[in-house]
Structures are given as C-alpha cells and as structure tokens.
Amino acid sequence: MPIELTLLSKVAYQGQEVTAPRLRALLALLADDLHRGASLGTLIDGLWPAGQPENPAKAVHILVSRLRGQFGPDFVVSTPTGYRIALSEAEIDTEAILISASASAKALTTANYETALTQAQAGLALWNGEGADGTDPLSLLRLKRTQAHRSLCRTHALALSKSGKHAEAKEPLEHLVAQHPQDEELILELMRTQAAIAGPAGALATYEEYRRRIRDELGTDPGPALQALHQRLLRGDTLKRGVAHEPNALLGRDEDIAAVTDLLTKSRVTSIVGPGGMGKTRLAHAVSREAECHVYFVSLAGAATDADVENEVSSVLGEQRLNSLESALLVLDNCEHVLNGAAQLAQALVSASKELRILTTSRAPLGLSSETVYLLGELPLPTAIELFSQRARAARPGADLPPDAVTELCDHLDGLPLAIELAAAKVRVMSVPEIASRLDDRFTLLRGGSRDAPTRHRTLHAVVDWSWNLLDDAGKQAMRVLSLFPAGFTYAAAEHVGVEQALEHLVDQSLLKAHDTAAGVRFQMLETVREFAAAEREDDHDIGLFLAWARNFCLTHYDLVFGPDPLGPLFQVDAEQDNLIMALRYGIERVDGPTVAATAAVLTCGWLLGSNYSRTMAFANEIAWILTHYRPEPEYLEATRTAAVMCAVTTLMIQGPRAVRSLVILKRMPPTKPDTLPKALAAFLANRDSQEPLVAAAASFVDSYVKESELDPRAALAAARQAHALVADATPWLRMATHVRVADLYLHLGEHTEAEAHYLAALDIFDKDVTGVGISLILTNLHAGKLDGVEQWLDSVADHGADSGTEGSFGVGVRAEVLLARGEIDAGLAMWRRALDRINPHVGTQYRVGSTGIDPLLSEVQAAAVVAHAQHGRLDLVADLAKHLPERLAWLLEHPTANPSPFLREFPIWGALLLAVGMTEPRPGKAARMIALAERFQYLRSFQPTMSPARARAAVDKVAYAEAVPQYATLPLDRLRIAALDLLDR
Numbered sequence: 001m002p003i004e005l006t007l008l009s010k011v012a013y014q015g016q017e018v019t020a021p022r023l024r025a026l027l028a029l030l031a032d033d034l035h036r037g038a039s040l041g042t043l044i045d046g047l048w049p050a051g052q053p054e055n056p057a058k059a060v061h062i063l064v065s066r067l068r069g070q071f072g073p074d075f076v077v078s079t080p081t082g083y084r085i086a087l088s089e090a091e092i093d094t095e096a097i098l099i100s101a102s103a104s105a106k107a108l109t110t111a112n113y114e115t116a117l118t119q120a121q122a123g124l125a126l127w128n129g130e131g132a133d134g135t136d137p138l139s140l141l142r143l144k145r146t147q148a149h150r151s152l153c154r155t156h157a158l159a160l161s162k163s164g165k166h167a168e169a170k171e172p173l174e175h176l177v178a179q180h181p182q183d184e185e186l187i188l189e190l191m192r193t194q195a196a197i198a199g200p201a202g203a204l205a206t207y208e209e210y211r212r213r214i215r216d217e218l219g220t221d222p223g224p225a226l227q228a229l230h231q232r233l234l235r236g237d238t239l240k241r242g243v244a245h246e247p248n249a250l251l252g253r254d255e256d257i258a259a260v261t262d263l264l265t266k267s268r269v270t271s272i273v274g275p276g277g278m279g280k281t282r283l284a285h286a287v288s289r290e291a292e293c294h295v296y297f298v299s300l301a302g303a304a305t306d307a308d309v310e311n312e313v314s315s316v317l318g319e320q321r322l323n324s325l326e327s328a329l330l331v332l333d334n335c336e337h338v339l340n341g342a343a344q345l346a347q348a349l350v351s352a353s354k355e356l357r358i359l360t361t362s363r364a365p366l367g368l369s370s371e372t373v374y375l376l377g378e379l380p381l382p383t384a385i386e387l388f389s390q391r392a393r394a395a396r397p398g399a400d401l402p403p404d405a406v407t408e409l410c411d412h413l414d415g416l417p418l419a420i421e422l423a424a425a426k427v428r429v430m431s432v433p434e435i436a437s438r439l440d441d442r443f444t445l446l447r448g449g450s451r452d453a454p455t456r457h458r459t460l461h462a463v464v465d466w467s468w469n470l471l472d473d474a475g476k477q478a479m480r481v482l483s484l485f486p487a488g489f490t491y492a493a494a495e496h497v498g499v500e501q502a503l504e505h506l507v508d509q510s511l512l513k514a515h516d517t518a519a520g521v522r523f524q525m526l527e528t529v530r531e532f533a534a535a536e537r538e539d540d541h542d543i544g545l546f547l548a549w550a551r552n553f554c555l556t557h558y559d560l561v562f563g564p565d566p567l568g569p570l571f572q573v574d575a576e577q578d579n580l581i582m583a584l585r586y587g588i589e590r591v592d593g594p595t596v597a598a599t600a601a602v603l604t605c606g607w608l609l610g611s612n613y614s615r616t617m618a619f620a621n622e623i624a625w626i627l628t629h630y631r632p633e634p635e636y637l638e639a640t641r642t643a644a645v646m647c648a649v650t651t652l653m654i655q656g657p658r659a660v661r662s663l664v665i666l667k668r669m670p671p672t673k674p675d676t677l678p679k680a681l682a683a684f685l686a687n688r689d690s691q692e693p694l695v696a697a698a699a700s701f702v703d704s705y706v707k708e709s710e711l712d713p714r715a716a717l718a719a720a721r722q723a724h725a726l727v728a729d730a731t732p733w734l735r736m737a738t739h740v741r742v743a744d745l746y747l748h749l750g751e752h753t754e755a756e757a758h759y760l761a762a763l764d765i766f767d768k769d770v771t772g773v774g775i776s777l778i779l780t781n782l783h784a785g786k787l788d789g790v791e792q793w794l795d796s797v798a799d800h801g802a803d804s805g806t807e808g809s810f811g812v813g814v815r816a817e818v819l820l821a822r823g824e825i826d827a828g829l830a831m832w833r834r835a836l837d838r839i840n841p842h843v844g845t846q847y848r849v850g851s852t853g854i855d856p857l858l859s860e861v862q863a864a865a866v867v868a869h870a871q872h873g874r875l876d877l878v879a880d881l882a883k884h885l886p887e888r889l890a891w892l893l894e895h896p897t898a899n900p901s902p903f904l905r906e907f908p909i910w911g912a913l914l915l916a917v918g919m920t921e922p923r924p925g926k927a928a929r930m931i932a933l934a935e936r937f938q939y940l941r942s943f944q945p946t947m948s949p950a951r952a953r954a955a956v957d958k959v960a961y962a963e964a965v966p967q968y969a970t971l972p973l974d975r976l977r978i979a980a981l982d983l984l985d986r
Contacts, residue, residue: 003090003093004092005031005085005091005092006093006126007028007031007092007093007138008093008126008127008131008142008145009126009127009131011024011138013070013071013075014071016071018070020066022047022063023063023066024138025046025047025136025137026043026060026063026067027067027085027138028136028138028140029042029046029047030043030083030084030085031085031092031094031095031141032137032141034084034085034089034092034095035084036079036084037081037084038083038084039081039082040057040081040083041082042082043060044056044057046137047060047063064076064083068826072830073826074826074827074830074831077819077824078822078823086827093126094141094145096123097123097126097127097148098148099123100119100122100123100126100148101148101149101151101155103115103119104116104123104155104156104159105155107119107159108155108158108162110255110258111162111255111261112254112255113159113162113163113254114159114254115254116159117160117163117165119155120152120156120159121156123149123152124152124156127142127149129146129149132145132146153172153176154176154186157169157172157173157176157186157189158185158189160173161173161189161192161193162189163254164196166193166196166197167197169193170193170194170197173190173193174190181210181213182214184222184223184225187206187210187226188226188229190203190206191203191206191207191226191230191233194206195233203229203233204230204233207222207226207230210226232292239295239296240288240294240297241294241295241296241297241316241317242295242297242299242331243285243288243289243295243331244285244297245289246282246285246286248390248394249390250282250283250286251387251390252379252380252387253282253283253286256283257283257286257287259374260359260374261287261291263374264287264291264329264359266372267357267370268350268356268357269350269358269359269368269371270357270360270371270372270373270374271335271359271360271361271365271366271372271374272284272359272360272374272376273362273364273365273373273374273375274363274375274376274377274510275363275416275510275511275526275529276363276464276466276467276510277416277417277418277463277528278376278378278417278418278510279418280333280361280362281361282417284331284333284359284361288329288359291329293327293328293329293357294327294328295328295329295330295331296317296328296329297316297331297333298312298313298330298331298333299312299333299334300334300335300338300342303338303341305338305341306338306339306340306341306344307341308338309332309338309341309344310341310345313345327355327356329359330349331358331360331361332345332358332359332360333360333361334361334362335361335362335366336364336470336509337466337470339362339364339366339367342362343366343367343368346358346360346366346368346370346371347370350368350370363467363470363510363511364508364510365508377415378414378415379417379420381407381410381411384413384415385406385410387420387421387424388406388420388424389401389406390424391420391424392424392427394424395424395427395428396427396428399427399432400431401427401432402432402433405432405433406432409432409435409436412527413439413528418460419460423435461532464528464532467509467511468533468536470509471509471511474499474501474502475502475505475506476536477502478494478499478502478503478506479506479511479525479533479536480533480537480542481497481545482494482497482499482512482523482525483525483529483531483533483537484542484543484579485579485582486578486579486582487577487579488522488523488525489579490520490522490523491503491521491523493549493553494523496545496549496552497545497546497549498545503523507523511529512525513525517575518571518575522575543586546586547586547587550579550580550595550598550599551594551595551598553576553580554580554601554639555598555636557572557573557602558605558639558642559638559676561602561606561733562676562677562678562733564731564732565732566731566732566733567766570606570609573603574606577606580599580602583599584596584599584600584603584619587626588623591626592626593626593629593630593632593640594630594632594633594636596623596626596630596643597632597636597639597640597643598636598639600619600623600627600643600646600647601639601640601643601646603615604623605646607646607650608650609733613654616646616647616650617651617654619647620647620650620651620660620662621661623643623662624660624661625661627640627643627661627662627665628664628665637669637670640665640669641666641669641672641678641679641682642678644662644666644669644682645662645666645678645681645685646678647660647662648663648666649681649685652685653901654903655901656897656899656901656904657899663686666682666686667686667687669682669686671683673692674695675694676694677694677698677734679694680694680695680698681698683695683698684698684702693726693727693730694727694734696722696726697722697723697726697727697730698723700719700720700722700723700726701719701723701737701738701741702902703719704716704741704745705902706902707719708745708905708938709900709902709903709904709907711907711936711973713748713749713938714749717742717745717746717749720738720741720742721742723738723741724739724741732765735765736765736766739758739759739762740762743755743757743759743762743780744776746758747776748938748941750783750949752780752783752784753784755780755783756780759773759776759777774793774796774797775797777789778790778793778814779814781793782814782942782943782944785821785945787818787821790814790818794811808838809835809836809838809839809857809861810835810857810861812834812835812838813831813832813835813864813943814943816831816832816835816868816943817943817944817945817946820868820872820946821945825872828868829868829869829872829874832864832865832868832869833865833878835865836862836865836881839857839858839861839862856905856909856940859912859940860909860912860940860942862881862885862916863885863912863913863916863939863940863947864942864946865881866881866882866885866920867915867919867952869882870882870916871919871946871955875920882916882920885913885916886917886984888913889917890981890984892906892909892910892913893910893977893980893981893984896977907938907973907976908937908939908940909940910977910980911933911934911935911938911939912947914934914939914980915930915947917930918930918931918956919931919952919955924956924957925957926983927957927960928957928960928961929960929961931953931955932961932964932965932968933964933979933980933983935949935953935965936968936969937976937980
C-alpha cells in the first residue's frame with residue numbers, strides 16, 4: 001500500500017505539499033495517535049501553546065475544514081472527542097516507519113536476513129532522521145520516531161553483514177561502532193566484514209583495540225562470541241571440502257538456514273528431512289558455507305549399498321581419518337536409500353569424537369537417539385511466485401508473466417522448488433496459462449530441467465519415483481488407496497481401509513505429513529505425490545475400499561449434525577468434505593445407490609446449514625435420478641430419506657415449488673416417526689398430516705416465508721413465533737434457526753429490542769457465531785441508532801474472521817450510515833460511493849449503469865447509495881447510476897421469476913429500487929406515489945437511517961402520499977407489479 005501522507009521528510013498528501021505552519025502542526029497532532037486521533041483539547045493546546053484564539057473550537061474546525069477542502073471530505077473524520085485522520089497505518093510514514101522497524105528487527109532475530117534488509121531499506125527510505133530539533137508539534141512527532149530510525153540503521157547494517165553483503169556493510173558498521181563502542185554484536189559483525197573484505201588482520205586489530213579499551217575502562221574481557229571469532233581468525237581459514245557455491249539465489253530459506261545452524265549447536269546429529277525436490281541439498285550447502293569450522297560434504301547418491309557409505313565418506317576426507325574429525329561438520333547428503341549404513345556410521349563417529357557435528361539430508365530420519373529432525377517445509381506462495389518469475393525470466397527474458405496466472409500456477413505446485421523450476425523452464429516454449437492448463441499431467445509436463453541438476457532431479461517423475469522404489473509392497477498399497485483422499489485423512493480412515501500399519505513409515509519417508517486440526521490429527525500428501533500414487537492404481541479394489549470408508553463415515557455422521565451436540569460432527573464433516581464429494585462423484589459415475597445416499601445425506605445437510613445452496617443444486621438432479629431407481633437396504637433407508645429431503649428443500653428455496661424427483665422418492669418411502677428435522681421435513685413435503693411438533697414447526701417456518709412473500713410481515717412473524725414455540729425443547733439448530741427467523745421479522749418491522757433479544761439468544765446457543773448472527777446484530781444496532789454498538793459488532797465480526805463481507809460493500813455501506821448518522825455528510829456520501837465500487841471491483845465505474853440480474857445486495861447497495869445522495873442534495877455525484885436505475889427496475893419488473901420461491905424476496909428488491917427512483921423523481925405527486933408503492937412492496941431497508949420509512953415519507957408530498965397509500969393497500973400482488981410499471985412509464 002503506497003504512502004499517502006508524509007510527515008517525516010516533508011509534509012505532503014499524495015504529493016501535494018503542505019506549507020501552512022498551522023496545518024502542518026494540525027497534521028502532526030492528528031498523526032500522533034492515528035487510531036484514536038486527537039481530542040479537541042489536545043489540538044487547541046498543541047496549535048496555540050502561547051495563547052488561544054477567542055473561539056478555539058471554531059478555529060480548529062476551520063483548520064479541519066481547510067484540510068478536508070484540500071484533501072477530500074473523508075480525509076479527516078470526527079470522533080466523540082475530536083478528530084482523526086482516516087488513513088491506515090501503512091498509508092502514513094510516521095506509522096509505516098514503526099512497522100518497518102518492528103518487522104526488520106523481528107526478521108533479524110529469526111535470521112530472515114533478506115526480509116530484515118528489505119524492511120530496513122523501506123523504513124530508511126522514508127526518513128533520514130533530520131528535522132527533529134524544534135519544539136513545534138511536527139518536530140516533536142519526528143523526535144518520537146528517532147528511536148525507530150536508529151533501530152533501522154542498526155538492523156540494516158547487521159542484515160547486510162549477516163547476509164554476506166560485506167562491502168555494503170562496512171561503512172555503516174564502522175559508523176555505528178563509533179557511536180556505540182561497546183555494542184559487541186556490532187563489533188562482531190564489523191570484524192566478520194573486515195575479515196571477509198581484507199583478511200583477518202583488520203578484524204584482529206579491531207578486536208585488540210576493543211579488548212584493551214574495556215580492560216582499561218571496565219576491567220573486563222570481550223564476550224564469548226567475540227573471543228570465539230578471535231580464535232577462529234587466529235587459526236586461519238576453515239576447510240570447506242565438497243561444499244558448492246550457489247548457482248543462483250536461494251530464495252525463502254533464511255529462516256531454515258538459521259534454524260538448522262542453531263540445531264547444530266545443540267545436537268550432535270541434525271537431519272534435514274523432506275520429500276524429494278524440496279531443496280534439502282541446497283539448504284545443507286548453504287548451512288555449510290556459513291559454518292565457522294571445517295566442513296566435509298559427502299554425497300551418498302552414488303552409494304549402492306549400506307556398505308558403500310563409509311567408502312564414500314573416506315573418499316571425500318582424503319588423508320583425514322574418520323576418528324580424528326573432532327570439531328568439524330560432516331554432511332551426509334541423500335541418505336534415504338542407505339539409511340542403515342548412514343545411521344551406523346553416524347552413531348560410531350558420535351561415540352568416537354567429542355565435538356564432531358553431523359548434518360544429514362534424507363527423505364527419512366536416521367532414527368538415532370542423538371538425532372534432531374528438521375522437517376523442511378514447502379515454499380510459501382509469495383516465495384514460490386518470486387522463484388518462478390526469476391527462473392522464467394532467465395529461461396526467456398521477454399516472457400509475459402501475468403501475475404494472476406503465475407499465482408494460480410504456483411498455487412498448484414505444492415511449494416516444491418524443483419517443480420517450480422521445472423515449470424519455469426517450460427516458459428521457453430509455452431505461455432504461463434498453457435503450462436497451468438497442462439498440470440493435470442504434471443509428470444509428462446515437468447521434465448527436462450537444467451543440465452547441472454542431478455539425474456534424479458531432471459524430471460518430477462524421477463524425483464517421486466526415487467521415493468516410490470524405496471517402499472515395500474505394503475507401503476505402495478497404502479499410497480495407492482490413500483491417494484483417493486484429496487482432503488487428507490485421519491488414522492481412523494487409514495485403519496478402515498486397512499493401511500494404518502504403514503502410516504509411520506510413510507511419514508518417516510516424507511510421503512505423508514501429519515498436522516493438528518480442529519477435527520484432530522490429519523495426514524496429507526503433497527498433490528504431486530498423490531497424483532503419482534493415483535497413477536499406480538491398476539484396478540477398482542482401492543476405490544472400493546475408499547467408498548466403503550465413505551459410506552461408513554456418512555452413516556455415522558449424517559444425523560448427528562442435527563443432534564443435541566452438532567458442532568463436533570459438523571467440524572468433522574467439514575474436514576472430510578472434499579473426500580466425500582469425491583466419493584459422491586464415484587457413486588454417481590457407478591450408479592451406486594448406497595454410496596450416493598450416504599454421502600449425499602451428509603453433504604447436503606452440511607450445505608443447508610452453511611447456506612451453500614448452490615453446491616446442493618449442482619448435484620441435486622443426479623442424486624435424485626439415482627435414488628429414484630434405488631430401493632434402499634434397511635441401513636440406508638434414513639440416509640436416503642435425508643438426501644432426498646435436503647435436495648427437495650434446497651430446490652424449493654432456490655427454484656420455488658415444482659415437481660421434482662426428490663418429492664417422488666419421499667412419497668413412496670414408508671412413513672416414520674418425525675422425531676428429527678429431516679424426518680419432519682420429509683413428512684411435511686410428502687403432504688402427510690401430522691400433529692407432531694416438528695412437522696407443525698416445519699410447516700409454520702415455511703409459512704412465515706410464504707406470508708412474507710405475500711407482503712404480510714405481521715402474519716409472517718406470527719407463523720415464525722409459532723414455529724419457535726414448537727421447537728422450544730428441540731435440538732440446537734432448530735432453536736437457533738427459529739430465533740433468527742423471528743428476529744429477522746422483528747427487525748424488518750422496526751421492533752429493535754425484540755429483534756436484539758432473539759439474535760442474542762441465537763448467539764448463546766453455540767459458543768461461536770456459526771450462522772452470521774453477528775451481521776444481523778450490526779444491522780439491529782444500526783436501526784436502533786446505537787452507533788457505538790454498530791462499530792463494536794463490526795470489529796467483533798472482523799476479529800473472529802467471519803466470512804461476512806464486512807470489508808466489502810455491505811461493511812462499507814454500514815460505515816457510511818454511521819458517518820451520516822453522526823453528521824459527517826461528505827464523508828458518509830464518499831463512503832457510499834466507495835461501497836458502489838466494492839460491489840463489483842472488476843467493473844470499476846460500470847456500477848453506474850448496473851446489472852439486469854436480481855442480485856439483492858447489488859440492488860440494495862445501489863438503491864441506498866442513490867437515496868443517501870438524494871437526501872443530502874448531492875445526486876450529481878451518482879448521476880449515471882440514478883439515470884439508469886429506472887431502466888433496470890423496469891427490466892426486472894417485466895421479467896419476474898416464474899412460480900418464485902417464497903424464500904426469494906422479489907418485491908422487497910423491486911421496492912428498494914423503486915424508493916431510489918422515487919427519491920430522484922422531480923414531480924412531487926409521482927414521487928409520493930412511488931414511495932407509497934415502495935412501502936407496499938416492503939422494500940429492503942437494511943441501511944438506516946437512509947432507508948428509514950419515516951425519512952422517506954418525510955421527503956415527499958404528504959397529501960399525495962396519503963392519497964396513494966389506500967390505493968395500493970388492497971391491490972393483489974400481480975396488480976402491484978403492473979402498478980409499478982405504470983408509474984415508470986408515465
């Protein structure tokens with residue numbers, strides 16, 4: 001994010017310099033606490049320390065108005081006690097320098113030197129440390145940032161030295177040591193830099209000068225780190241036998257280098273373990289180059305048997321005897337195929353020497369008590385993108401590398417450096433999208449790497465094949481069947497398919513990774529490994545095992561999600577979702593009724609609870625067709641009923657009442673006691689008369705939507721309250737769903753206290769907000785005028801990571817309403833225009849023309865934005881949108897949904913747009929009729945005060961409005977739509 005406001009090197013906003021002293025001081029005072037801003041008293045005291053003007057509050061307001069006039073109405077916003085700058089920390093240099101100082105120091109501490117250097121350079125680019133010697137607010141603010149500047153200077157010099165950039169590090173280190181002559185970390189890096197540039201003489205002289213000075217001044221000696229470096233410099237250069245220099249930059253491994261180096265100081269044997277192609281060998285070379293002792297690097301790739309290990313090591317050591325290595329570092333590279341030989345040699349050498357350290361790279365650990373394992377992880381996506389881009393430009397300098405296409409490609413390469421480099425090499429002959437489109441056959445695509453790569457790394461297939469050939473038959477069988485689990489699997493799943501005994505070995509061989517999740521420990525394969533194992537399957541036996549697991553899992557869980565303790569099962573179902581979808585696809589392909597019934601029952605329940613209706617609709621027809629021809633065995637009877645009812649309910653909600661196969665299935669099934677939600681819904685949909693509370697509750701719940709679609713919210717509320725009363729002793733989901741339904745209707749009717757009580761009751765049922773109730777509480781507080789409550793709930797929803805859209809057009813629209821309610825008109829309207837841009841960021845200003853689709857959020861945001869600008873006399877700012885809304889509304893009215901679902905709120909959507917058109921209508925009588933008709937439509941009114949019915953009525957001719965209300969009150973629904981079209985045509 002670019003810096004918008006600078007106060008350190010100069011005072012300017014978006015490049016526009018501020019020269020007026022009082023405005024410069026005001027900006028400094030406001031920037032001193034960016035989050036809270038400055039109170040009116042603080043501003044007055046800071047701006048006029050020697051004597052205040054006659055009306056200081058008005059004088060401050062005039063200065064704020066000047067800033068707003070110069071930089072925009074939403075640049076400075078009001079707070080309950082004063083004002084604050086409406087910028088993020090990353091947009092103002094006085095905050096950005098603190099961020100850079102903190103990030104660079106943290107990166108230096110974790111040995112991520114490249115990041116430390118980048119962050120330090122970014123921070124130092126903001127300010128040179130000057131201009132902090134006055135007593136005015138700006139100088140005082142700069143003075144507060146001098147510590148951050150000093151920290152950046154120090155981090156910059158240390159990171160240069162530690163990352164090997166000694167020529168660049170020398171001058172800043174000398175300058176810092178002169179300023180801080182007893183900082184031993186600076187002296188240590190200065191000595192290393194001097195030794196690297198000109199040999200040990202200068203470094204030894206620096207040490208001796210420091211030693212004498214602190215002995216004379218403090219009567220003490222240099223610290224252990226300085227003494228150790230001094231001794232190494234006296235001994236001369238270290239031997240690095242077999243250690244290679246990098247052919248190109250090693251990206252993203254600074255933290256790994258530091259971690260492995262640290263482990264070597266604590267453990268006699270350290271093993272870098274990970275799958276093939278992860279970069280274990282390059283990491284070992286990098287660690288070896290940094291080591292300050294003799295290093296012997298031995299590649300065991302050519303060792304055919306365990307007995308060959310000692311011979312390979314001896315050939316590198318030359319005349320050096322194995323039992324006399326002592327304080328050296330011995331690196332054994334590629335141990336996985338000679339694990340016993342490498343382990344025996346390492347154990348013998350550790351026993352025979354006191355100081356020897358051994359570093360191994362392997363796809364499996366040695367299994368020694370003296371060993372510490374370092375699991376080398378995949379490259380993070382940003383590093384993968386950087387690596388791909390560098391290698392691709394090296395392969396073809398003029399290649400087009402579209403950022404989105406590169407990101408998508410790298411996201412499918414498992415963070416494997418080898419796969420990324422092989423893909424980048426293909427840029428010589430393909431575009432990035434062409435490479436991505438061929439990843440389905442990655443083993444054919446990713447071959448032919450650089451000539452200096454080991455033979456086993458020339459193709460991706462060779463890398464995985466090397467590991468595959470190290471497995472026994474049981475390991476290979478396990479890999480084949482477990483490759484069917486795209487979402488990973490639990491120990492219980494492996495046990496069910498009969499391969500649990502192989503898990504530990506596969507984890508040791510870096511073919512599986514174990515990690516903790518909310519649903520327990522799960523095992524995962526890299527996609528590359530999974531595809532290789534899948535290609536090794538030769539018959540359907542493994543698929544049969546997988547489908548048997550899926551059926552067993554689903555029969556265990558499908559009814560638990562509606563039970564008394566649903567969250568645990570729901571989390572488990574969510575963790576297995578991709579596996580179950582895979583099983584469902586296999587079931588559909590094979591016309592396998594039991595598998596389709598079991599997996600569809602679990603998946604559709606989860607999708608209904610998560611409001612993910614489109615997922616059910618994508619499978620509903622295929623599920624229903626198979627279940628229509630299936631006569632379920634007794635153990636699959638209720639799963640079949642559940643799958644059919646969920647498909648039928650979702651179809652009703654999305655497409656409206658219609659004849660579907662799912663209803664045929666339900667009507668032919670034998671009746672059962674409706675003691676669960678799926679059974680109650682089945683009885684309701686099958687038109688079976690029942691006095692059972694759950695069936696009656698289902699009928700009342702649906703009836704509340706029917707009544708709402710008939711524009712009778714009071715009747716809808718009565719039906720919803722009846723449903724709620726009937727489930728008072730039912731399971732959590734039912735109680736929560738009816739609480740929310742009742743609350744929604746209370747909110748629409750403007751009864752905020754009752755709405756809030758029901759929303760909070762729904763929220764209390766579970767320990768977390770699993771259905772987005774927090775969003776509803778934002779609106780409840782907004783409607784009630786509780787602006788502080790609005791902001792608290794906005795923060796709460798964002799803090800809990802809810803996928804709520806609080807940063808999208810909805811959240812921006814809410815913030816716009818808060819500003820308008822507080823009297824910040826210009827800022828509020830500007831926020832509404834930002835909401836319009838957020839509604840579809842890919843079309844930019846095309847929002848002004850609008851879409852012909854019936855998108856509730858799009859329609860409501862557009863309507864509210866126009867109404868807000870109309871209410872405050874600024875329609876000129878959204879003129880294009882206001883001009884085209886009548887055309888869009890007419891299209892929607894002319895193309896109503898045939899036989900609509902009661903859950904589709906067409907009239908309220910039309911009503912919101914009609915209200916906006918009415919607010920822009922210049923003829924008072926026609927405007928009043930439009931407002932009256934919009935109210936009859938029960939228009940959407942989430943954003944208040946703008947969409948408040950009282951405010952809308954107050955804006956139009958009262959006589960014309962009073963005449964129109966009774967005219968529309970008795971019109972049937974089909975005539976209401978025609979009436980709206982007639983109004984638009986006049």
